[in-house]
Amino acid sequence: MKDHNHYNVFIEVAEDCPVSKAEIPKAKGESITVPVLQYEMIANHPYRYTQEDVLFEVFAARNHIPDQEKQASREAFFSKGQACLRTSSLGKRYGWGIHHDQNGKVALYAMESDEYKAFLTDANIKRVKAMRSSKA
Template sequence: MKVHTTNYFDTFIEVAEDTKAKSGIKPPAKDRKTVAEMQYELIAQNPYKYTSDDILFQIFADRNNLTKAEYKQARERFFSKGQACLRTSPLAKTYGFGIHSNSVGKVAIFGMETREYQKHIDDPKTKKIKAVKSSR
């Protein structure tokens, strides 16, 4: 079975060109946690701990109430088809965060107003890609 990945390495996902955000803002809490809220919590509380694949699968697992025992098989099934990468994340599209993947594919987020965001933009060794626009 083919395994797909959403992981990037030494790459910075810039905020979408059409974002309305002026700075990185925490997604608002809702009755049922949104994807944005779940991604924010996982990445902001654990910078450079998880890969993009880890984050996307964990959110899938949580939303589908999977048990730890089901993870291995479910993860294989999940990545047997292509998944949207973090370029489609609401954090980068709507909430003003850039997403950096380090040399081993672990990710952290940086508000677009921060010095760290600009540092990644200015780093010639880091590949830059834009988040997907919200409108076509």
């Protein structure tokens, strides 16, 4: 199976991100949104999960996949192309940079933080921008 993780990569906030400092995503009514699930998973457990873990666990939670079916569901999920965390609203809308360490584990950094700014000048990691929300 193809590896969908990134290694030593920092996803910068999108050029058209509407906020000047990071915001924590909020649930909409009864529905817990994808950005809320992604934020809670990564922010509460920095460098514990890979991009694949985050993408699949959010999918599994939203689709109520039971634990005993997760392995087969995960294989089916990644057998098709999946959008990476560059498309996440965390970087597009909410102002969070996403760092993938040398093991592919992810953590969030607020765009106004010193840590975020340090990643922008770190020659040892690859930097990419989150996808734009609108076409240029």
